[in-house]
Amino acid sequence: MYNSHTDIWIAGAFAAVVVDFIVYPFDTLKTRVQSPNYERVFKDPRTGAVKRNILFRGLYQGVWSVVFSTIPSSGAFFTTYEAVKYASYNSSRNPQGASPTIQTSRSTLRLPFDHSLPAPVIHAIASSSAEMVSCLMLTPAEVLKQNAQMVNTSTSPASSNTTSKHQNTNAMREVLSKFKSQPWRLWSGYTALVGRNLPFTGLQFPMFEFVRSRVIDWRRRRKTQKHILSGETRKTPSSVQRDELVERTLLTGLSAAVSGTVSSFVTTPIDVVKTRVMLSATDIPHQPEHGSKSDYRTAEERPTGKKMERPPTKGTWDIGKEIFRNEGLRGLFKGGAIRSGWTAISLSLYLSLYEGGRMFLENRRKEMEGISPGT
Template identity: 45%
Template sequence: MSSNTNTDIWLAGAFAAFTVDLLVYPLDTLKTRLQSEDYQKLYKNVDGTSKRTLFRGLYQGVGSIILITIPSSGAFFTTYEALKSGINAAVPPNSTLYLPQPAVHAAASAGAELVSCAILTPAEVLKQNAQMLSSGKRGSTSLQVLRQFRSNPARLWRGYTALAARNLPFTGLQFPIFEYLKERFMKSRKAKKGGDPVDGIAERAWITAVSAGIAGSGSAWITTPIDVVKTRIMLAAGSGDDPVPSRPDAKSKATTLLYQGAQGARKSGFTVAREIIGKEGIRGLFRGALLRAGWTALGSGLYLGCYEGGRFYLEGRRESINEGDHVMERDWSKVKVGVGGSRSHDTVKKSAWQED
């Protein structure tokens, strides 16, 4: 890992994001439609069966999310690796201030998510609204949705608070479990190989993918209620259907901000969650939980597996280039250091004890 540069991490993260978005995007579209407020009306028949439209246009909005996910993922991994190294350097294992590794991983992932979400939120709003468009419309669904925000572009950042509120606990749970499982699996594999290091790219990627899949599925299930709220807020931002709820007893600015949310959102996450419970019960907050856990297991496994494989490949390539440097290739065995005559030998006299 010491041979990796920020460019390596950016490239590995971007490659992982691009690969995963193409493969699991249809599952993400289905999850968005399941969690939408209009799911029953748009995608359910009277007899309870699903309409065919539920499974049409599953790649709607993929262009916008791929374009933004690449820099967003690069920013996440760069920040995560930097924070993890920085915290470990500031609080070494043998210092008087003890900080367990799970706490280090949780803090590093939280800081990385705040940076990533700031870049990702507009694309996430566009994506989720594009996923709900009728598949019969021609042209780019992302551009069609973008036209809805021309009069008020600030609405593209509605849902940043909800997105961060979902991703912070998600990564805070996932990454400590992921790092722990990966370390255990690496040690177990190393022991089976007789103490030899696990240096195969495919082998490291597979261990990383399994660890990430296990950690991601459980974390996704737990944070599904926040994901449902985030989906409703972002869909409301696209439709403009987000009236200000009456709050006559709200006197302080802090209370108003908590109630109305941040980034100009008209309804806070608390308000949306309360409405969901009132209409659909607790089960409404867990709508799509099984699908989300399944596609997150697949997506996280591919995402971090591709990232680890790409990062390890770039690390090995950089080390091989350094080993092949022309300076290091010189035959130093023929170079004599401190042996032989020089002009100083002719001018410096021997000491008295050297005369004997």
């Protein structure tokens, strides 16, 4: 790899923004299916039929909170991931399964000690470290996004006359108003988000790197055999560079889809708990504005001569136990099929766009510095 940190940041941010817009509706559906109010809000109480006009309404509510957080968080993820991975390889005595191209890295970062960790462990450590950094930037956006996804815009009397853009803006404004007095609650669910993403990335990236290395090696052997049998003449450097870019991008996408499907299904229970924790972040009493006669509190929340107290906040573990007790194992896997499907698609697009962008910037940098793309 011959990329700078800026190259990695740009490639990661570009891939994340594109994918967010493509798969966001699926993420909204998953959040609504996993919410504790799914049966009450999105199903007819008499027939049990899904209210499609409500379930599929406003699928892009809250999307801008994700887009604005994606650029720094995805850039930080890949910069940290690549830095830790290549520093670990450079400090490794003999990592099992190490790629033969690792030593071509432009980075000179090295750990202050030597080790002999196998490649899957290095990838797990690198991805977990990157995830913890990324989640610090991503948690507020996730909280805003998932609460905005649950706003029922159809209850507004003017909902039929408002555009999708206005509905999205109104949903986000309504959610932001709930955090005005306590903005630190935007980080509610950081532990749950890290708790979901660490197992996911810890499984997905070692699996992804393993599958990709095997697929690329297989493809190279096939190409070598084909060239020997056909006696093809050597291609021009620009043609080879273009073929490698397309081929690497497609093979990366295939490997990401396989690893993402398995990892996302296995970690669905953690994702359900994380969704419930973040949706509960807005469960705070609403104080009427000064001079206002309106009071939006429920009868249970209104004071009766006593100081109104906040209901006790439930932790991640408590919410997990509550889901299992009330909904069983099936409740912990709610939205698993949707999550696996959109993760396979989004991760395939995400990592293939990232890899393609990274390789494009790498080849461009080599050309500017007068280095052959093949080196």
